[in-house]
Amino acid sequence: MKQYAILQKSHFADFISALAVEQSVMAPVAKGYDNYAFEPVTRASQIALKHIPTILPPKKYFMPPSETILEYSRREGEAVHPVVEYEKMILFGVHTCDLMGVQCLNMALSEHPEDINYLSRKNKIAIIGLECEDYCDEYASCHLMANDLPNGGYDAFFTDLGDYFIIHLNTQMGDDVLGRTKLIEPSTESHWDELMKFREKKRSVFKNEVPVTHQKIKEVFDNAWKSPVWSDIAKRCLACSNCTNVCPTCYCFDVVDEPDLDLITGRRRRKWDSCQSASFARVAGGESFREDRGAKQRHRYYRKFKYPVERFFRYFCTGCGRCSRTCMAKINLKETLTSLVKELN
Amino acid sequence: MKKTALLESEFKTKVGKILRTRQMTPLEKLFEIALPGGESLDHLPGQFVMVSLLGVGEAPISVSSSPTKRRSFELVVRKAGRVTTALHRLEAGDEVGIRGPFGNGFPIRYLEGNDLLIVAGGLGIVPIRSIINYTIDNRRDFGKVTILLGCRTPKDLLFSDETDKWNHRLDVMFECTVDRGDAEWDGNVGLITSLIPGITLEPDRTFAIVCGPPIMYKFVIAKLLEKGIPERQIIVSLERHMKCGIGKCGHCQIHNYYCCQDGPVFTYDKIKNLEEAI
Ligand SMILES: Cc1cc2nc3c(=O)[nH]c(=O)nc-3n(C[C@H](O)[C@H](O)[C@H](O)COP(=O)(O)OP(=O)(O)OC[C@H]3O[C@@H](n4cnc5c(N)ncnc54)[C@H](O)[C@@H]3O)c2cc1C
Ligand code: SF4
Ligand code: SF4
Ligand code: FES
Numbered sequence: 001m002k003q004y005a006i007l008q009k010s011h012f013a014d015f016i017s018a019l020a021v022e023q024s025v026m027a028p029v030a031k032g033y034d035n036y037a038f039e040p041v042t043r044a045s046q047i048a049l050k051h052i053p054t055i056l057p058p059k060k061y062f063m064p065p066s067e068t069i070l071e072y073s074r075r076e077g078e079a080v081h082p083v084v085e086y087e088k089m090i091l092f093g094v095h096t097c098d099l100m101g102v103q104c105l106n107m108a109l110s111e112h113p114e115d116i117n118y119l120s121r122k123n124k125i126a127i128i129g130l131e132c133e134d135y136c137d138e139y140a141s142c143h144l145m146a147n148d149l150p151n152g153g154y155d156a157f158f159t160d161l162g163d164y165f166i167i168h169l170n171t172q173m174g175d176d177v178l179g180r181t182k183l184i185e186p187s188t189e190s191h192w193d194e195l196m197k198f199r200e201k202k203r204s205v206f207k208n209e210v211p212v213t214h215q216k217i218k219e220v221f222d223n224a225w226k227s228p229v230w231s232d233i234a235k236r237c238l239a240c241s242n243c244t245n246v247c248p249t250c251y252c253f254d255v256v257d258e259p260d261l262d263l264i265t266g267r268r269r270r271k272w273d274s275c276q277s278a279s280f281a282r283v284a285g286g287e288s289f290r291e292d293r294g295a296k297q298r299h300r301y302y303r304k305f306k307y308p309v310e311r312f313f314r315y316f317c318t319g320c321g322r323c324s325r326t327c328m329a330k331i332n333l334k335e336t337l338t339s340l341v342k343e344l345n
Numbered sequence: 346m347k348k349t350a351l352l353e354s355e356f357k358t359k360v361g362k363i364l365r366t367r368q369m370t371p372l373e374k375l376f377e378i379a380l381p382g383g384e385s386l387d388h389l390p391g392q393f394v395m396v397s398l399l400g401v402g403e404a405p406i407s408v409s410s411s412p413t414k415r416r417s418f419e420l421v422v423r424k425a426g427r428v429t430t431a432l433h434r435l436e437a438g439d440e441v442g443i444r445g446p447f448g449n450g451f452p453i454r455y456l457e458g459n460d461l462l463i464v465a466g467g468l469g470i471v472p473i474r475s476i477i478n479y480t481i482d483n484r485r486d487f488g489k490v491t492i493l494l495g496c497r498t499p500k501d502l503l504f505s506d507e508t509d510k511w512n513h514r515l516d517v518m519f520e521c522t523v524d525r526g527d528a529e530w531d532g533n534v535g536l537i538t539s540l541i542p543g544i545t546l547e548p549d550r551t552f553a554i555v556c557g558p559p560i561m562y563k564f565v566i567a568k569l570l571e572k573g574i575p576e577r578q579i580i581v582s583l584e585r586h587m588k589c590g591i592g593k594c595g596h597c598q599i600h601n602y603y604c605c606q607d608g609p610v611f612t613y614d615k616i617k618n619l620e621e622a623i
Contacts, residue, residue: 068348069354069356070354070356070357070358072399074399074400077360077440078358078360078361078397078398078399078440078442080356080357080358080399080442081350082350082351082352082353082354082356082357083348083349083350083351084348084351085346085347085348086346086348086349087346087347088347108593109593111592113355113591113592114355115355115593116351116353116354116355117354120349120351225620251593251595252594252595253588253589253593253594253595254588254594254596255356255402255403255588255589255594256402257399257400257402259399259400263400266399266400268356268397268399270594273588273595273596275595279586280586280596281585281586281596282586283559283584283585284423284426284429284584285559285584287559287560289559289585289599289621289622290621295621299598299621302600303595306601307598307601310601311601
């Protein structure tokens with residue numbers, strides 16, 4: 001039981017305050033209309049323990065929407081100075097789907113050549129997960145993506161068992177950060193039994209949300225290239241890029257220079273970019289190899305369900321449902337998958 | 346938010362010094378560039394560099410010179426937009442940022458000992474020139490070398506001094522065609538595909554290298570296949586939008602390939618079933 005500890009609910013407020021004294025704590029905060037966002041908190045009362053996936057995933061702390069990668073001063077000619085902007089922080093309340101999102105990014109960005117900016121930030125962020133006991137809403141497909149149960153990716157992981165949280169201490173960093181609050185207590189056999197009961201109940205709640213097995217999604221996409229589903233999506237999609245902006249596993253970017261007003265100093269920044277935008281794949285002659293919106297959406301789906309399987313041996317979809325929740329055209333990932341599965345049968 | 350300096354970064358550029366420029370056509374300009382301390386770029390024919398101008402941005406540009414030329418390298422830039430227009434304003438003595446070389450380049454080790462059929466359309470001659478000059482500088486290592494060059498009008502012909510030399514060498518076979526001739530032009534008129542049927546070659550030992558505008562590939566490849574050249578001996582260099590050059594930004598993705606790392610050079614058998622490739 002050494003790797004498990006408990007925190008009495010009555011100590012939760014003190015626990016968050018103690019963390020916040022030490023460093024910035026980011027946690028889900030209710031923004032109204034069932035929207036949540038990871039934001040800095042100092043008190044437990046600010047935190048929405050029950051929350052559906054936040055508007056933006058924790059990706060925003062690992063790979064910010066816009067970040068400086070180089071600084072320059074033209075007094076030195078064309079010389080540049082690489083930099084990384086970072087903040088040491090604790091992320092509290094990360095659901096299993098978002099933990100997997102970070103794991104996907106870790107893989108893609110540590111593949112050779114390593115993304116130094118991402119990796120320098122990664123080790124400065126402590127992640128405390130929080131287990132969900134039921135579906136967030138009808139958009140989630142976390143069971144299909146094998147994500148409803150924790151699979152690592154955190155320093156510590158909280159499960160709410162009524163009067164107390166049981167905590168899995170997964171890394172030395174997790175142990176250290178939580179230990180310093182002096183509020184966690186050793187767990188006993190009975191706490192562990194309670195956790196197992198909780199997980200057992202979860203197994204009856206979470207069921208494949210789409211009529212296909214995890215393993216078989218691969219096969220679906222081996223055969224989906226010419227599907228009429230894409231032309232149907234093409235008619236509806238507005239190419240607004242919302243779906244990629246909110247996705248925890250999308251990491252495409254653009255690089256832009258921002259000169260200061262003196263035109264001598266400035267910085268080169270990278271910004272999130274989207275394969276749904278018109279100019280994304282357009283080359284100098286004006287040709288784009290994915291002009292049509294259906295082809296762009298197909299590319300997005302293939303980048304979740306086929307290409308990464310060949311490269312990283314896993315799907316790059318966490319089942320968080322954000323893309324469907326945010327889509328102005330009501331294009332729904334679960335429905336798209338269901339249609340593709342039906343065609344296969 | 347804290348900020349720290351990084352010692353290394355894939356985005357760090359070296360400072361290249363422009364030794365010489367030459368306006369080749371109203372749209373195309375050649376730059377000869379040296380790295381600090383005469384360091385060699387150490388590229389393979391077919392690779393590219395990211396050229397950067399601080400305050401403006403970066404653009405991928407193929408290295409046009411052969412690696413057999415070691416102390417400097419050449420780029421040919423067509424004025425197409427922001428970065429390339431700004432590059433056109435530079436002259437000898439100015440500096441540019443250089444990252445790379447990137448990409449896989451042409452598979453020279455497999456080409457050695459074989460015949461080469463090189464097909465370049467328009468600006469495609471720019472990357473192709475690196476392999477042509479490499480082949481000529483190492484002529485003994487290759488079998489028969491045939492070069493086919495096509496462009497829109499005689500005025501668009503790049504490197505006419507060099508192509509003249511190729512034309513007069515006994516050890517390369519060179520043919521050139523234009524889509525539309527003019528009063529002085531007494532050479533071939535017609536699309537580059539029209540040159541292929543007349544070539545004699547031994548398909549089993551011939552590697553074809555193709556580079557040109559996107560529209561060209563399908564037609565040229567069909568003709569090469571008619572000639573009996575095996576699919577995996579047809580080598581194409583593709584162009585894609587590129588922002589990072591290191592397989593991260595996603596812009597250059599063709600199915601599961603990143604054109605910047607897995608390409609820009611591909612054998613036809615690898616990409617023939619990828620609908621978005623050519
Ligand atoms: C591997 C490779 C080798 C190339 N070699 C040469 C070369 O030797 N000589 C040459 O003149 N050109 C070459 N190009 C094309 C050159 O990169 C583009 O013309 C240049 O990036 C346009 O940048 P810009 O800022 O001037 O244009 P912009 O103002 O940004 O845009 C003009 C047009 O260029 C496209 N474009 C913009 N950025 C890129 C980019 N990073 N990659 C591709 N297209 C882009 C835009 O979609 C638009 O259609 C090469 C491209 C690739 C991918
Ligand atoms: S594709 Fe949609 S459901 Fe899957 S991880 Fe991205 S936003 Fe979430
Ligand atoms: S959010 Fe919906 S409408 Fe917008 S690009 Fe994505 S699929 Fe298209
Ligand atoms: S240029 Fe960024 S992935 Fe290829």
